[in-house]
Amino acid sequence: MTYQHTDLSTSNFVEGDAIKASGPFPKKAAITLPAKKRCTPAIAGVLAGFYTSHVKNLAVLEELDLQETKDQARIDTLTANNDQLKAIAQDYASDVLLQDWKRRLPAETKRAFSFLGFALRRDAQVINFRLGHEVAEAALSAKKGPTDYLSALLRTVGIVDLVFVLELASSDSEENHPLHLHGIARIPATVSTQAIRELLAPEPDLNSSPPIRGYRQRWSNKAIALTELQTPGTWVSYSGKEFDFTAHSLQSNPGYASRSATKAGRDLYEAMKGWLRS
Structure with missing residues (x-):
């Protein structure tokens, strides 16, 4: 006689068949948060x-x-x-x-906050400095790089607190050197625009010995321009618009920030991050 047995704890089976286990419950799909x-x-x-x-x-x-x-x-x-x-x-x-400033924050973000933080200084000004041929060529051939050379040169006239980005202009003209800089600086009251021009972009004088190619101003394209800062965020974007191209061309970092500018940037970043997370 053949007996049939039903086990409510498992699936039904006929005598002689192996028990068909239902198996483990399927795992819940892992929830993946969108990457920030x-x-x-x-x-x-x-x-x-x-x-x-x-x-x-x-x-x-x-x-x-x-x-x-x-x-x-x-x-x-x-x-x-x-x-x-x-x-x-x-x-x-x-x-x-919003990563840790010291260890993980990208260099480009630190540079942006150095611009933005330093822009909060009441005596900070926008700077657009063109370079004479001689100064630009000396900067490009400097052992420590052009930003170190130019920052050291500016210190000789008392400009020590600043942040800037070098840019190589894309132009077919050979009249003026394409290397120039955009940034923000504290200019001492004792330092005139003319003094900065004589340092960085002197008037051309081909009759001198040796001849000075310098920098020739054309229309509104001033050699040395100092203006009030109106929109810091826009200025950050404009200053860095050719950053990657210039870095590739120079094979070096075209950005510079004094200790005071870096501190201003970090202070702004940490205060802003704390406010957003409070």
Whole structure:
């Protein structure tokens, strides 16, 4: 006689068959979070803009709080604006990788924040310095590289606090040397524009001995230009627009930041990161 048996703990089977186990439960699919994007110079400019606006609002709030007759309506408006600003900034930064400054933050991001942090100095100015042929050629042949050479040259007239990027202009003209720099600097009151020009881009004088090819100004293309900084983020992007091309051409890093500019950049970055994560 053949007996049939049903085991509710396993699948049904007929006597003589092997038990068909159901096997382990399938594992849950691993949840992969979307990768965060790196903090590019453009993103750095936006985030720094949010933070500096927040700081300016706080300064106004402190002034209003010290007044005997408080303008409560304005205080409430600024407070609400700051809360909204922070919410927008945190949302924007939610998928941005804000790494440790010393160990992991990319060099281009450090450079951007050095520009942005130094731009907060009240006495900082935008600099556009052209170079005479002799100065440019000496910088390009310097053993320690052109940025070291030019920063040392500027120190001789008292310009020690600055950040800049070298750029090689793409031009077929041989009248002026294509090497020049864009940056931000603190120019001492005792240093004139003419003194900087005589140092970096003197007037051509082919009759002198030896002849000086120097730098010849054309129309609005001034050899030495100092202007007030209006939009730091835009200036960062403009200054670095030919960074990769220039780095490849020079086979060296075309960026320079004094210790004061680097510190200003790090202070801004750490304060901004703390604000976004608070």
